[in-house]
Amino acid sequence: MLIAQITDPHIKTPGKLAYRRVDTAAMLARCVREVADLRPAPDIVVLTGDTVDLGLPEEYEHLNALLAPLTMPIYAIPGNHDEREAMRAAFRARRYFPASGFLHYAVDDWPLRIVALDTVIPGEGGGELCAERLAWLDRTLAAAANAPTLILMHHPPFPTGIGHMDEVGLRAPAAFGSVLAHHAQVQAVLCGHLHRTIQAQVGGRRVTTCPSPAHQVALDLGAGSPGGFRLEPPGYMVHLWRDGVLVSHTAVIGDFGGTHPFFHPDGSLID
Template sequence: MLIAQVSDLHVCAPGQLANGVVDTNAMARDAVRAVAALQPRPDALLLTGDLVEAGGPESYAHLLELLAPIELPLYPLAGNHDERESLARAFEGRIGPHTARLPGFWQYAAALGPLRLLALDTVVPMKGHGALCARRLDWLDQRLTEDATPTLIAMHHPPFATGIGHMDEMGLLEGAEALEAIVRRHGQVQAILCGHLHRSIQVRFGGTVAMVCPSTAHQIALNLLGSSADGYVMETPGFQLHLWHGGRLVSHTAPIGDFGGTKPFA
């Protein structure tokens, strides 16, 4: 089982630029080409982070148009730039097979061969930070209790502080400790896959590993001063591949770009 994860595409309506500067649509096309060219072909595509720059039907229609060359089951999450209702309407009929959707939230379960995916909704409407309320956490606990299949949890806001001050202020401000306790009780959780931070970051969390996927567009500036002002940099974009291999999860971060192809060692 091979799962590709792309994150924080920030797709705009056609002709628009994110922050008035970044051509996230062109960069999303590059990401789609990179994923579509993968060999072996992934079994599913997980979409985390902010899928669009500004929620709305036109942006989601453009997102789906850009994703069309990837003929894989799609498993999207909602980010703080997204609108749950618009996302749900856009992906109805396009999302891969799933069950147990939680009413009122974009939260669901999906069987992915030998793995199970539990997609959590951390969105607080009209806010940058995230939260997991009792309903969302109870749903997670119930899903983990009912099935011991090796499980991936996917969510937008990472449930840990990173040291990047302005992003930690927009982190998961409610429910992180309760989430960690739930994960610690259920040993089948192989990893927690996140977006939002536009960087590759890993940490131990609840007896497993939580990781952030880099963005297909701009990256958040790596500033660990604690009180750093916000900012982004045009570092190399990337995506992640999660391979279930030999009874364990192996995750790779892949840069997006033309680097001259593979060359043999002398």
């Protein structure tokens, strides 16, 4: 099973740039083209939050138009820039969000079970899994203890060392880690929010954050840094589930030439 992960596209209304600088729509369109051209084609796409920038219905309309070339199922979760009710309405046709309440759900249709979480605190940049959401997670994982499972959540459940992002991180991540520790079937936790690739281990499981197809959060581990973004090469991830192992690749989006051969046609190394 092949899973493409796109995160944090921050789509605005048509014609608007993010932070007056980043053409997030053009950058998502480029990412969508690359994902649509992947061979073998991904079975599903997971979209791990900050799908739009201000949570406006018109932004979701724009997002859906940009995602239209992707014909495989797209499983989305909200990030801090999303707005629950506008997102629920925009994704209604996909039928996985509950009719009310948190935008969390489980999908049992694939070799890897998908458990999608909602870490949003309305109006805030940080996230949380409150007692109600953690209980739902624990219950949902317990209901299929033998199904290899992938968890999706926007806010990563660990401090990254990038101070200004940790200030808007997940509250009380240890509580999530202790739920995770009880469910050995979880293969990985896929996150967004950080706009760059970061790995950590939480509750004995692998957790990764994915780059954005648009702007990246600067790699700045200095204390008290005001933070900011850079137009580093954008990206997405491809996760391959095969023979009981989940392998995660980061793909860089851009024009780099090639693909060039290592060998001459006679099989000798090009010197």
